[in-house]
Amino acid sequence: xxxxxxxxxxxxxxxxxxxxxxxxxxxxxxxxxxxxxxxxxxxxxxxxxxxxxxxxxxxxxxxxxxxxxxxxxxxxxxxxxxxxxxxxxxxxxxxxxxxxxxxxxxxxxxxxxx
Amino acid sequence: xxxxxxxxxxxxxxxxxxxxxxxxxxxxxxxxxxxxxxxxxxxxxxxxxxxxxxxxxxxxxxxxxxxxxxxxxxxxxxxxxxxxxxxxxxxxxxxxxxxxxxxxxxxxxxxxxx
Numbered sequence: 001x002x003x004x005x006x007x008x009x010x011x012x013x014x015x016x017x018x019x020x021x022x023x024x025x026x027x028x029x030x031x032x033x034x035x036x037x038x039x040x041x042x043x044x045x046x047x048x049x050x051x052x053x054x055x056x057x058x059x060x061x062x063x064x065x066x067x068x069x070x071x072x073x074x075x076x077x078x079x080x081x082x083x084x085x086x087x088x089x090x091x092x093x094x095x096x097x098x099x100x101x102x103x104x105x106x107x108x109x110x111x112x113x114x
Numbered sequence: 115x116x117x118x119x120x121x122x123x124x125x126x127x128x129x130x131x132x133x134x135x136x137x138x139x140x141x142x143x144x145x146x147x148x149x150x151x152x153x154x155x156x157x158x159x160x161x162x163x164x165x166x167x168x169x170x171x172x173x174x175x176x177x178x179x180x181x182x183x184x185x186x187x188x189x190x191x192x193x194x195x196x197x198x199x200x201x202x203x204x205x206x207x208x209x210x211x212x213x214x215x216x217x218x219x220x221x222x223x224x225x226x227x228x
Contacts, residue, residue, distance in 0.1 A: 003158075031214065042118075042205050042218030043159075056214060091159070100147055100166065100209075103216060105159040 002026070004106035006092050012112045013082060020078045021109045025094030032075050033103060034067055035091040036060065043091055049075060050097065079111075087113045116141045116208050120219035127196055128227050134181075135191045135222050137206030145211035148182065148189045153221075154202040162204070165189065196226045 005024040013019050025032045031050050035043035046065070047057045051072035061067075064083075069075040079086055089110050093103040117140045127133045139148070146167045153159040165173045165182050172180050177197075181190045193200055206219040 033214065033216075035216075040220070042207075042221050043216070044218070045215040048214045058215075100164075100211075102149075102161050102164065104161075105151075107158045 004092055004094050004104055006090075006106040006109050008109055009107060010110045010112070012114065014114050015082055015084060017082055018078065018080045019082060019111060020076055021090055021092075021111075022074060022076050023092030023094075023106060024074045025092070026104055028096065029094035029104070030072070030097045031095045031101075031103075032069055033093040033095075034075070034077055035093065037089040037091055037108070038087075046077075082111075082113050084113050087111055116143075116146075116210060116217045118206050118208050118217050118219035120204075120206055120222050122222045123220070124223045124225070126225040126227060129196060129198060131196055132192065132194050133196055133224065135193075135204050135206075135224065137189045137191070137219055139187050139189060139206070139208050139219075141187075141208060141210065143210050147209045147211070148180075149207040149209065149216070150178070150180070150189075150191045151205045151207060151218075152200075152202045153205065154199075159205070163191065193224075198226050198228060200224065201226045 007022045033048040034046040037043040049069040064080045089108040091108045093105045095101040095103045148165045150162040163175045177194045203221045207216045
């Protein structure tokens with residue numbers, strides 16, 4: 001069990017640029033989740049996948065955000081035309097399919113918009 | 115809609131003391147799960163303890179235990195014999211049965227002093 005891996009750990013970019021983050025879940029986990037955490041707040045749910053299917057999206061996920069999990073393994077989260085308000089920690093988690101399976105979190109990607 | 119409230123933004127205790135972190139929640143569901151997650155500085159969030167709402171017995175994990183009061187919608191975390199490594203942000207979270215979205219509180223920053 002190598003844990004959930006996220007890349008990069010930190011991303012600094014100028015407003016208006018596009019950014020993409022990657023998440024590699026625990027290998028046997030079918031479910032993958034993205035959350036956003038702003039300073040001093042708890043994480044907020046963005047979206048989740050079961051295998052390659054995106055089954056739920058939060059209203060926080062505006063049309064500038066897109067998430068994919070093309071082969072049911074790793075996932076990418078892309079933000080287009082970044083805005084100051086996008087500055088946050090983006091957390092990925094994964095879990096097994098089943099009754100009340102706990103979500104295991106990665107270290108997160110911290111995004112800073114200049 | 116579900117909400118989770120942690121009313122203590124910060125707490126500080128001496129090593130070896132016992133500390134209790136408060137959490138209240140609101141949900142119209144009868145079946146749900148409650149969690150406490152720990153997020154050490156610059157490290158990934160890890161699950162500390164979980165409670166199924168249909169179970170009356172309070173969950174315990176070594177030095178960590180909960181006081182689950184379903185009628186009062188209260189779910190506090192007690193840490194006994196606190197250690198320096200317990201220093202972290204602690205988040206209370208709620209999961210509706212059948213759902214995948216964790217709803218987090220704002221967090222409590224706990225500092226254990228030597």
